[in-house]
Amino acid sequence: MKLKYFNNLDGLRAIAAIGVVIAHFFDEQKLASHPLLFKIAQMGNTGVSLFFVLSGFVITRILFNTVKSKNYFSSFYGRRTLRIFPLYYFSLLCYNYLPYLLNINPTLGDFNKQWYHYFYLQNFARTFGWDFQGPGHFWSLAVEEHFYLIWPALVFLAYSANKNRLLFISILLIVFTFALRWIMLNHHYEIDVFTFTRLDQLALGCILAILEYKGILEKTSNRIFLGLMILGFILVAYSSTFSYFYLNLFKHNAFGLLYFAVLAFCIKAATTSWLNRFLTSAVMQFLGKISYGLYIWHVLAILLMEHYFRSLGLMADFSLLLLITIIMSTLSFYFLETPFLKLKKYFNSNL
Numbered sequence: 001m002k003l004k005y006f007n008n009l010d011g012l013r014a015i016a017a018i019g020v021v022i023a024h025f026f027d028e029q030k031l032a033s034h035p036l037l038f039k040i041a042q043m044g045n046t047g048v049s050l051f052f053v054l055s056g057f058v059i060t061r062i063l064f065n066t067v068k069s070k071n072y073f074s075s076f077y078g079r080r081t082l083r084i085f086p087l088y089y090f091s092l093l094c095y096n097y098l099p100y101l102l103n104i105n106p107t108l109g110d111f112n113k114q115w116y117h118y119f120y121l122q123n124f125a126r127t128f129g130w131d132f133q134g135p136g137h138f139w140s141l142a143v144e145e146h147f148y149l150i151w152p153a154l155v156f157l158a159y160s161a162n163k164n165r166l167l168f169i170s171i172l173l174i175v176f177t178f179a180l181r182w183i184m185l186n187h188h189y190e191i192d193v194f195t196f197t198r199l200d201q202l203a204l205g206c207i208l209a210i211l212e213y214k215g216i217l218e219k220t221s222n223r224i225f226l227g228l229m230i231l232g233f234i235l236v237a238y239s240s241t242f243s244y245f246y247l248n249l250f251k252h253n254a255f256g257l258l259y260f261a262v263l264a265f266c267i268k269a270a271t272t273s274w275l276n277r278f279l280t281s282a283v284m285q286f287l288g289k290i291s292y293g294l295y296i297w298h299v300l301a302i303l304l305m306e307h308y309f310r311s312l313g314l315m316a317d318f319s320l321l322l323l324i325t326i327i328m329s330t331l332s333f334y335f336l337e338t339p340f341l342k343l344k345k346y347f348n349s350n351l
Helices: 008-025 035-066 072-101 111-118 122-128 136-161 164-186 199-213 222-239 244-268 274-279 282-289 291-308 314-347
Strands: none
Touching (some): 008 035, 008 244, 008 274, 008 282, 008 291, 008 314, 035 072, 072 111, 072 136, 072 291, 111 122, 136 164, 136 199, 136 291, 164 199, 199 244, 222 244, 244 274, 282 291, 291 314
């Protein structure tokens, strides 16, 4: 059965990616004299939370649609490999060796400290203080990859036994994640980048997919999701007044709830609504299509700009960064990603 494709989700991907670019460009040094603007800019980092909720939803829908197929696992992992690995490993080589070749960083990196990235363990290294080198923002790609390793098997086992168990497992993951954050914060670990302290946002996306699969989402009034959005905003604002411990304990729940509601609201939005028209506009669709590249390349673009370009002013520099990142992402999409994406037809599910 062919899945209904929600075009407006590509628009959400674009927003998430641009948000992260904003947060990484407008750092504390650039906005030292504007602390409020710095805090607002750093909200863009929550684009990662939106990516997680989106991934949980999209991946669970795909798995539900193919779980009865004979090649369920090989189809899923074959298609994911073609989608993720080519750009990921090519970009790793660029991040690790291009600065040296261009004399941006005259010291060649140490592979003994880079190998974590090649095995998607960079977020473990960062959490537990292991000495590592490589693009720091790739931690979220490790979280997603670990989710891809775990979730298909859980969906398969739950579907074979009792479909309702998957909802229970998703809720259990949220509780487990919260409890683990509490324990790890008490032991002074960095919990923002660790797979098992970020699973709750992925699980929220999974719950949304379950609700859609069962037809509950369609029957639920948008007012409920609007109310959840407002509640999410309130929790985000209120948690900002917490101490360091409680802020880090609750903030991912707050943003997870907010983006769960945003995603549900967008899925149910009428095709004629202004929101849907904006998210499905040509610009947003294109940016959503290259959003993986936007996330991958923007930090390298910042490094190149800082080395080769003289500052023209904050907003001019940001505009240039966006332009360079979009060009890099477009080139990588059409010349690197697309040839591999065309091979996905060989991994279609056989029902």
